[in-house]
Amino acid sequence: MKFTIAREALLKPLNLVAGVVERRQTLAILANVQLVLEGQELSLTGTDLEVELIGRVELPSPPASEGEITVPARKLVDICKSLPDGSEIEFSLDENRLILKSGRSRFTLSTLPASDFPSVDQTESGQSFTVKQGDIKRLIEKTSFAMAQQDVRYYLNGMLWELATGHLRTVATDGHRLAMCTLTAELGISQNAQVIVPRKGVNELVRLLMDDDHDADILLSNNHLRVVTPGFTFTSKLIDGKFPDYERVLPRSSTKEVLGDRGVLRQAFGRTAILSNEKYRGIRLLLTSGELKIQANNPEQEEAEEIIAVDYEGADLEIGFNVSYLMDVLSVMTSDSVKILLSDSNSSALLEEPEASECSYVVMPMRL
Secondary structure, three states: OEEEEEHHHHHHHHHHHHHHOOOOOOOHHHHEEEEEEEOOEEEEEEEOOOEEEEEEEEOOOOOOEOEEEEEEHHHHHHHHHHOOOOOEEEEEEEOOEEEEEEOOEEEEEEOEOHHHOOOOOOOOOOEEEEEEHHHHHHHHHHHHHHOOOOOOOHHHOEEEEEEEOOEEEEEEEOOOEEEEEEEEOOOOOOOOEEEEEEHHHHHHHHHHOOOOOOEEEEEEOOOEEEEEOOOEEEEEEOEOOOOOOHHHOOOOOOOEEEEEEHHHHHHHHHHHHOOOOOOOOEEEEEEEOOEEEEEEEOOOOOEEEEEEEOEOOOOOEEEEEEHHHHHHHHHHOOOOEEEEEEOOOOOOEEEEOOOOOOEEEEEOOEOO
């Protein structure tokens, strides 16, 4: 195995692949990245047995010799980053050592055999469809904040992907709030499906989707999600569990509609949150005709109050929320205004963008 590559050409896929590799591993080889050189294509693979990422880069000229090997991922990244911009790096394999040369620098890295490197099941059976990378990225970014973290209800520690005739939908919830976003598209699938993509898989995938206008080929099997683009192949195991029936959580009989400026609301919530209880983050909303009063206090008897104008005509209402949950929703929205649908002080709030109904957010109330 011997080839030469520009530092910048190698660094981009190497950084992405190394992101999958966990720093602390039970198996030594899982701390490594696999290098495979075939023809003029160099592929780099990283995995933690749950998520696998294969990055590909084309060499400008045929290599001196092909081959495959695994080397420590973090050390290889650090070496490449430390070299000057515009450097050329020459790789060569000397028995069980990988030698890197660039200018007057020389590095020798330990290796492990590529034959020992674990591979995620490459089954190709399942449903496949093609969508724009930007569409997938938007679905993830609009909903991923609501995923649970290390919840005992393991099926909440991920994101539901729902395939149906005419749409692809992502849903995430931690039991206190729910985020749902829908892409209307003819996917050409043979049957409806629901799968749960684990949290790490979701977070890694959104990092990779950088070419918004380019297609991504997606394969869903019983156990894996695979996303293929010209630059990488991403595979994630799925969570084996049943996601809650999210349709039942969506408020259907809201009687009060509030329309407000998203930026003004977000800033007001942010200021009020400063004096909320640091543990529970509770704030109180007092709604009257044309006006919203936001209040917060904490165990030190400190208080904050904001009064902002809103478009609302209806009965007075007092309701409590975790301010962080409201701010998370307003942060992922892009519209100038926000529509909040309420029923009473014990019922969930439904937040939507007035102009677009592709995303919906549910936030449970708090007792203060």
